[in-house]
Amino acid sequence: MTTIKDIARIAGVSVATVSRVINESGYVNTDTRKKVEEAIKLMNYSPNEVARSLYKKKSKLIGLLLPDITNPFFPQLARGVEDRLQEHGYRLIFGNSDENEDKELDYIRTFVQNNVIGVISSTNFPDSDTYLNLNIPIVFLDRTSNESPSVYADGREGGRIAAQEIIARGSKHITILQGPAHIKPAQDRFQGAVEVFEELGMTYHVIQTSSFSYIEAGYWAKILFEQHLETDGVIASNDIVATAVLQEAHRLGKSVPQDVQIIGYDDIPLSSLLSPSLSTIRQPAYDMGREAGGLLIKLIEQDKVDEKIIQLPVSFVERETTRRK
């Protein structure tokens, strides 16, 4: 078995120097470090457990980038990531990009400067140079890009289910609220819903929205009924917008679900507390977070990971804003 003395001899340095390199403590000049690292590689040397734990301790930090922590979907994701990582002794730091590419780049830089050994990112810009140039493991969460490791829910299927359920429950004049164009999961669920209408040859209306903001949600809800007062079924872009639609329907004296059925998306915690409680397409946010944490740990700890792309199923949660079938 190779010992630290062997490495020191091979590299032509003292044992103390090798120890400093392994533990990343104290100064070692670049050339010397290189020599030691090459010796370690050559000998396939595995430092003893104490040294290893010291080494690992320093580097068990993971960065998690979220696009918008004020959207209740993302804190659920974050809790899943956090719980899974903590069970394995990893620690987490968060960044909030506010869906701004510059802010995102700045957070990724901060993560790297702070020696994170992996990144989980719910980015709107998975194909940007930021990620291409990052030479540590990355998992995209609630996002996906080509063959990159990623964990996401099946948005297209979610959109299909929403359309099928609202049609099966008797709505004839259905309006789809299309989520922000730059958020791919929002477009996936929209496309899924549209597919069903096209397959059935049914007409439908679309209201385009540009954000998931709470303030604007009320605005989209007003526009919806102004443009399509006959609407008796709404497929909302997420639960926040669905909540605003429910409020606007009540304001207009419409009964939910008798006059208008509403289906949300996400199943944020407050959905079940609304009155009537919100029927919605559930994304398993907490589980998605856990899966992303698990995948990242594999990428860090294992040489080869077979299943790098994990798609989780979505499901219809029947509550009170839809009628019985």
Add this chain to the structure above:
Amino acid sequence: MTTIKDIARIAGVSVATVSRVINESGYVNTDTRKKVEEAIKLMNYSPNEVARSLYKKKSKLIGLLLPDITNPFFPQLARGVEDRLQEHGYRLIFGNSDENEDKELDYIRTFVQNNVIGVISSTNFPDSDTYLNLNIPIVFLDRTSNESPSVYADGREGGRIAAQEIIARGSKHITILQGPAHIKPAQDRFQGAVEVFEELGMTYHVIQTSSFSYIEAGYWAKILFEQHLETDGVIASNDIVATAVLQEAHRLGKSVPQDVQIIGYDDIPLSSLLSPSLSTIRQPAYDMGREAGGLLIKLIEQDKVDEKIIQLPVSFVERETTRRK
């Protein structure tokens, strides 16, 4: 004007060494570093802008500890902190303590290991050794402890206002939902409400709750009406619980606000989207975050800060779960 050459001469080292100290790049042994730092101090030397920005860049990282990111109040706080810090070139990393003291300690350690130069903490344990032993600036947010720098809203006054408003609007059989015992702001608002009832010699009921969890909120709401069906006014411990009370009132066939008035606490973004929209006591969460960011920047950048404790006012937001006065 002192130049880098002067410092090198005084410290008895090369200009390159002084530069390494200023930029914190490359190795300088401790004695040499000390000599250079003493020379800089002696001469009141201010490195040029490039060197200074390099120097500052490395150390402009702040840690923000939140107790529960799934409670929508805290992401609002966080956005305020983040925006203020970013305007001043600081960067932020987050931790989520889950109201667990061990987890909190672990996050604070992670922050320190990653060279944060200041911490903002919404801790339930402001008097713990963790904070006493931290020798970097700390601001408590939504929390307060003795003379420590802190930013919070006036919870006692918030509780008083809630009681005064619901009484003035005609409720006679009022039940107060008392928030978790370990969360001091929750107890402040409860005490404020109780004070008003005592001053007026009015009777009231109390339901004790042990968390702000979404799942348990529905449970407290059921208990409330089971134990005190005659309740015609509810002062909720926060908006999440108020939302559950609103739902339970509807389930029991009670009209809100005609049969039961409800006042929440926080004014989370979804409150205005409920139907009926929720009357509540508004905490200026975003502004609290901004103020905390501003106070921390002062503590970092200035030798002396006069106003270290900032209390922000709360206000009644009249919406549809209370009657007109």
